[in-house]
Amino acid sequence: MTYLNDLNDQQREAVLTSEGPVLILAGAGSGKTKTVTQKIAYLIQERGVSPYHILAFTFTNKAAQEMKDRVEALLGQSVQGMWIGTFHSICVRILRRYHDCLGYDGNFSIYDRSDQLRAVKETLKDLNLSKDLFKERSVLGAIGTFKNQGIGPEACLDPTSSNFYDEKIAQIYKRYEEKLKENNAMDFDDLLLKVVDLLNREEDIRTYYQFHFNYFFVDEYQDTNPIQYQLIKLLCPPKPNLTVVGDNDQSIYAWRGADISNILNFEKDFPEAKVILLEQNYRSSQNILNLANKVIAHNSNRKDKKLWTDLEEGKKVEYREYSHSQEENKDVVNLIIQRRNKGYAFSDMAILYRTNAQSRGFEEYLMMEGIPYKVVGGLKFYDRKEVKDLLAYLSLLSNGKDDLALARIINTPKRGIGEATLGQVQAYGQEIGQSIYEVMEGLEENDQLKIRAQKKISKFVDLIHLLREKAKTKSIPDLMETVLFETGYLKDLQEEDTIESRNRIENLEELVSAAKTYEEEHPEDSLEDFLSSLSLMSDVDKTEDKEEGVQLMTVHGAKGLEFPVVFLVGMEERVFPSGRSLDEDEDNLEEERRLCYVAITRAKKELYISSARNRVQYGKTVANLPSRFIDEMGEDLERVKTYSSYRMEKSPSLEVKSYPTSPKVSLTGDYKQKPKEDPAYHSESKKDIHVGAKVRHKKWGLGMVVSLKDKGKDQEVVVSFEGKGLKKLLLSYAPLEVVSK
DNA sequence: GCCCTCTTGTTCGAT
DNA sequence: ACAAGAGGGC
Numbered sequence A: 001m002t003y004l005n006d007l008n009d010q011q012r013e014a015v016l017t018s019e020g021p022v023l024i025l026a027g028a029g030s031g032k033t034k035t036v037t038q039k040i041a042y043l044i045q046e047r048g049v050s051p052y053h054i055l056a057f058t059f060t061n062k063a064a065q066e067m068k069d070r071v072e073a074l075l076g077q078s079v080q081g082m083w084i085g086t087f088h089s090i091c092v093r094i095l096r097r098y099h100d101c102l103g104y105d106g107n108f109s110i111y112d113r114s115d116q117l118r119a120v121k122e123t124l125k126d127l128n129l130s131k132d133l134f135k136e137r138s139v140l141g142a143i144g145t146f147k148n149q150g151i152g153p154e155a156c157l158d159p160t161s162s163n164f165y166d167e168k169i170a171q172i173y174k175r176y177e178e179k180l181k182e183n184n185a186m187d188f189d190d191l192l193l194k195v196v197d198l199l200n201r202e203e204d205i206r207t208y209y210q211f212h213f214n215y216f217f218v219d220e221y222q223d224t225n226p227i228q229y230q231l232i233k234l235l236c237p238p239k240p241n242l243t244v245v246g247d248n249d250q251s252i253y254a255w256r257g258a259d260i261s262n263i264l265n266f267e268k269d270f271p272e273a274k275v276i277l278l279e280q281n282y283r284s285s286q287n288i289l290n291l292a293n294k295v296i297a298h299n300s301n302r303k304d305k306k307l308w309t310d311l312e313e314g315k316k317v318e319y320r321e322y323s324h325s326q327e328e329n330k331d332v333v334n335l336i337i338q339r340r341n342k343g344y345a346f347s348d349m350a351i352l353y354r355t356n357a358q359s360r361g362f363e364e365y366l367m368m369e370g371i372p373y374k375v376v377g378g379l380k381f382y383d384r385k386e387v388k389d390l391l392a393y394l395s396l397l398s399n400g401k402d403d404l405a406l407a408r409i410i411n412t413p414k415r416g417i418g419e420a421t422l423g424q425v426q427a428y429g430q431e432i433g434q435s436i437y438e439v440m441e442g443l444e445e446n447d448q449l450k451i452r453a454q455k456k457i458s459k460f461v462d463l464i465h466l467l468r469e470k471a472k473t474k475s476i477p478d479l480m481e482t483v484l485f486e487t488g489y490l491k492d493l494q495e496e497d498t499i500e501s502r503n504r505i506e507n508l509e510e511l512v513s514a515a516k517t518y519e520e521e522h523p524e525d526s527l528e529d530f531l532s533s534l535s536l537m538s539d540v541d542k543t544e545d546k547e548e549g550v551q552l553m554t555v556h557g558a559k560g561l562e563f564p565v566v567f568l569v570g571m572e573e574r575v576f577p578s579g580r581s582l583d584e585d586e587d588n589l590e591e592e593r594r595l596c597y598v599a600i601t602r603a604k605k606e607l608y609i610s611s612a613r614n615r616v617q618y619g620k621t622v623a624n625l626p627s628r629f630i631d632e633m634g635e636d637l638e639r640v641k642t643y644s645s646y647r648m649e650k651s652p653s654l655e656v657k658s659y660p661t662s663p664k665v666s667l668t669g670d671y672k673q674k675p676k677e678d679p680a681y682h683s684e685s686k687k688d689i690h691v692g693a694k695v696r697h698k699k700w701g702l703g704m705v706v707s708l709k710d711k712g713k714d715q716e717v718v719v720s721f722e723g724k725g726l727k728k729l730l731l732s733y734a735p736l737e738v739v740s741k
Numbered sequence B: 001g002c003c004c005t006c007t008t009g010t011t012c013g014a015t
Numbered sequence C: 001a002c003a004a005g006a007g008g009g010c
Helices: A002-006 A009-016 A032-046 A061-075 A087-102 A113-126 A136-148 A164-182 A188-201 A203-212 A226-235 A286-296 A325-341 A356-368 A385-398 A403-409 A419-432 A436-441 A454-473 A476-486 A489-496 A499-521 A527-535 A579-583 A586-600 A628-636 A643-650 A652-658 A684-688
Strands: A022-026 A054-058 A083-086 A109-111 A185-187 A215-218 A241-246 A274-278 A317-324 A349-353 A373-375 A550-554 A563-568 A603-617 A620-623 A637-640 A694-697 A701-711 A714-721 A725-730 A736-740
Touching: A002 A032, A009 A032, A009 A274, A022 A032, A032 A054, A032 A061, A032 A215, A032 A241, A054 A061, A054 A087, A054 A226, A061 A083, A083 A087, A087 A188, A087 A203, A087 A226, A087 A527, A109 A113, A109 A188, A109 A403, A109 A527, A113 A136, A113 A164, A113 A185, A113 A403, A136 A164, A136 A188, A136 A226, A164 A185, A185 A188, A188 A203, A188 A226, A203 A226, A215 A226, A286 A317, A286 A586, A286 A603, A286 A628, A317 A325, A317 A628, A325 A349, A325 A356, A325 A563, A325 A603, A349 A356, A356 A373, A356 A550, A385 A403, A385 A454, A385 A476, A385 A489, A385 A499, A385 A527, A403 A419, A403 A436, A419 A436, A436 A454, A454 A476, A476 A489, A476 A499, A476 A527, A489 A499, A499 A527, A563 A586, A579 A586, A586 A628, A603 A628, A628 A637
Parallel strands: A022 A241, A022 A274, A054 A083, A054 A215, A109 A185, A215 A241, A317 A603, A317 A637, A349 A550, A349 A563, A373 A550, A563 A603
Antiparallel strands: A603 A620, A694 A701, A694 A736, A701 A714, A714 A725
16 A cells, blocks of 8 residues: 555554554644545555445534545545444434334434424423523523433433422423424434434344444544444444544534543543544644644643644734724735735635624625635525425425424415414314324314314315325426425515515525435435435535635634635634633633634634724624733734724724724615604604693594603603503604693 | 514524 | 514504
């Protein structure tokens, strides 16, 4: 194997240690993927291992694809049959095969976060719990935490120290699980949980897989959670040929249950484990690495590890402080143009930020300059209403028990079947153990349930029947078009004929063509396969890399990627590190610091860091100090004066006030105007309004003013009307006249 | 049941 | 700033 010569000593050792457990502690840019792919190629070519017996977990589908491609390139042959994918997609594969043992149908739906929130919401309604007391998000967070640790609804309550809230959470968890089961649906966590459950319970299946797979790989091991760890343990025989790769300094998913002790305890879990350290970095210049090392050294809970490189020192990392985020937006775009003129392609550059909402300002200026760019994640295509609607139709066609999907589209387009009707049917279905759609199907022959909208429901059932028939013969993209046509969905949008509706039609067309592409690539796959692969795609998976353009993404999204030029923006206290991490404990801050380390180590040649004193957030301007991470970088940072930093030095207090806070750019050219106040409403008599005054309202008749208070430019007046009760009105708009003082 | 308007929460990150 | 949800009128 001549290619082994490309490897350094540690990498080669990792490749050649083919038997037994191996932990590869791989620093950022240390050739981790290269090592793993060479190891797989080595196993197949030199050790005669069949790809069928290799199981590899990656973090994204894209990473899986890349690994597969690289192995094939090394071998010059296809490695079809190798099990490589994310934890979730591999679990789906197992579940589609053994769903029977879990009491699920093979066409189960997969619920994403927004589906989960809807399910929690319904659960709260079922249990009659106030959603002021039980916030959907925190309930879901609690359930997720249990699931990530493999704790079921029965086990989640500690009987010795439970309180009202914990008991209710346990109840909600239980009902939520039942609901998903009734809908023949699983959420993301379930995909792992159910497989663990299956393997725990069914010895045959466990033994089958333990014998089937001989070599195991886990990428990004520092980000595995307890349930993933259990899964690995269950699939592996006692002395596994298990190679895990990770970097404890890049653990950035504690918030979704990742347990850093998985990597720290690997040697304890597998006593014969060999640990190999990859510290030589092939990606970044020395200056960039120094900065990364310096920042991460401030963390206490870590294994010391220092990246070094043979590469040149490179350009110093630059830091710019702006007075306002808009200025940052603009200047970064200027820098991008400069870099481009120096010979970098736009696609060589990336803007990395802490939160998705920060992309907007950069997009505006990029667009203005006509620079191609791509936003990874954020406002997601697959989260758009019309996309979710069409997919909900497909889910319902595939899985008739999916009440959530049905509820989404039963009245879209309008069919005159509203909430009341739906509630009736659902309640009845609950009683007799049927899904909403099943009840609807049998409604005409049903004497017990009388529903006013029965005719409308029958029409809907006929429609679904028709579509199901078509689904049998048509390809997925054809089926989509049929759904859009037969339901009248497309017609409604066409008739609406607004900028928005045209946009929605375009999105639907894009979805149809995505289905076409999928079908070409996976000609054998069913509708269920298509739907699940859509739900399991990560943001990075969804972006095609062939297009040219500046990449915009969160630091989380940039994990595992690299760019010649990186702009790390918004380095401010309460932005990065995030406000919430500062309000909580030290562990959170350390995770933010690791995140910062990840961001820095994405850069190969040039890194530009920036912060803004003032930033528009939630629609208003807030002031923040530069991030503590900037201080921690110290001398290694070259502080470049900006126009505003120069001004700030001179008169910092003035500057904050003088910068215009109103957005000056509008890309559509349609500047929003505040509605002008109509002077006609300011009749003379209104000036006499005071608490206690008798007034007459056009609609409500006579009443008395109870209170009066300023609200912006307007005044809010509360009037008690005879027989009608209290009404809150805005003085300038309400058709009121004073009857007597 | 539908539509309009006002309120509320979002923005920490994501399979 | 913006979207989704709630609430009330029709």
